Amino acid sequence: MKKLFQMFKELIFKDVIRENEAKDTAVLLRSLALLSFAYHLAMFITSLRYLPLLESIYSALALFLIIVIFVASYKDKTILCLYAFCILSVLDAGIKTLFTGSSHGFQYIIFFSVLLIFFRTEGNMKLKYIFSILCGIIVCALSTTPGTSVFHDVDHSVLHIFFALSNCIYITIALIIISRFYCMKFSESEHKIIQYSKKLEHLASVDALTGLQNRRSMMTHLERLAKNYEHSEMPFSIVIADIDHFKKVNDTYGHDTGDYVLKKLAEIFRNFMAEKGYVARWGGEEFLFTFEGSNADFIFVELNNLKSLIEHTQFHFNEQDLHITLTFGLEEFDSGAGLLSIISKADQKLYIGKEQGRNRVIY
Structure with a gap:
């Protein structure tokens, strides 16, 4: 079991091909892709029984796209995968909210995209702000959506609890993962700054030739x-x-x-x-x-x-x-x-x- 876990960890943390690609972004995407796959698999199984065929087809398509994003993260497509995951999150939240209504909290999944866009320090900051504002507008619009009566052969209250709990768990775990990666990223940067400051302090206090204090x-x-x-x-x-x-x-x-x-x-x-x-x-x-x-x-x-x-x-x-x-x-x-x-x-x-x-x- 321990060996299997180690192999899984090595798979997730495997480096990207290109040297100029950010490994941390790729690893974050893989982690979220695995979580998203489990979430959408649960939604797909539920949709087969309780939602229209169109929702089931969409859920199957979402599962396929998540697999594609996961595999592509090992190639030189990290940035493309990031944008694809963000777009998928927005579309996913929008479609599910339109199908089931805003009371289940699907629309809040969109905020993942904002966090992911800003995780990359590269890129046009103005476009990131515009994208974030648009995400906020979409969330506000979806929050007023009543949804349609698409449930059949099931108590609405039971399905409502299932969706609400699923979204709550999914959003919580995803936020923990993203926050953890933000923490790791800034801790690494802070560590480098501290080490560099110590090095400068050492160089300023030591004689270069002898290594003694100056x-x-x-x-x-x-x-x-x-x-x-x-x-x-x-x-x-x-x-x-x-x-x-x-x-x-x-x-x-x-x-x-x-x-x-x-x-x-x-x-x-x-x-x-x-x-x-x-x-x-x-x-x-x-x-x-x-x-x-x-x-x-x-x-x-x-x-x-x-x-x-x-x-x-x-x-x-x-x-x-x-x-x-x-x-x-x-x-x-x-x-x-x-x-x-x-x-x-x-x-x-x-x-x-x-x-x-x-x-x-x-x-």
Whole structure:
């Protein structure tokens, strides 16, 4: 049973042949066509017993047209099928209302056409409005139709209940199907917009070369840390690091080698800073670290470990072995000094380290 249901589901959701045809429209039409087939089959059986032969012939023709629409939806005829189903819905509602009267609610089936026309975002919007207004006029006109006395050999009240319930069930299920597809369509669009916004946000906050946070993103993070410090007084420190003699690496081995060094260091920093804080490419060969929840004395030891790790890491690119070292300037945050002042002090300590011979941590 489960396998049969899966095969049925795959049949309904099968893609269309043309790439420029909308699959969701085709699947919606197939779903409505199956529902409509069941509905018209019930009407056909009823018409054979209780309605004139002409109504039975029409019901048989409607069943045939629904099958044609269902089959054609697998070809490159999605738009044609959509219009055909809409026209069939209008004609069906009109004929049944003229035969039986407006009290059974056949005329309201016409509103399916309005929903289906607007489901396709393509097409002339003005024509869609005109079509919708015409559908409204037709429904109003049919609602005043008394119908003809075409029933025979049956209690009118029983047949009235059957038609009313059938239409109520048919319209309810059809509206659920159409609403579900509208929901799926707009959810998909909304999801794409959200994903695209996240992608743009990510691109705006990440350095393209290293994949680390960029300066703008890190400043936002620093401002958040400074604001939180006012309430929680959770300690954090700012570290600015600079690659020693990086210009010489670029001039001697080329910018591709320089890019390799930056990316390799970024990978080391990411692994090292896990659960310690954050790191960003501050600009050029400079990096800014935030160590959060630890005092500066502990961070000083950690930075020396990082310095030693980099010093003993093998940098090999284009058959060249490179010896890479960094100089670090460390400053613990103090709300009295302010964020920009702390960054400036960390930068000053970095340059003190440069003057003292590089490859060291200054605190």
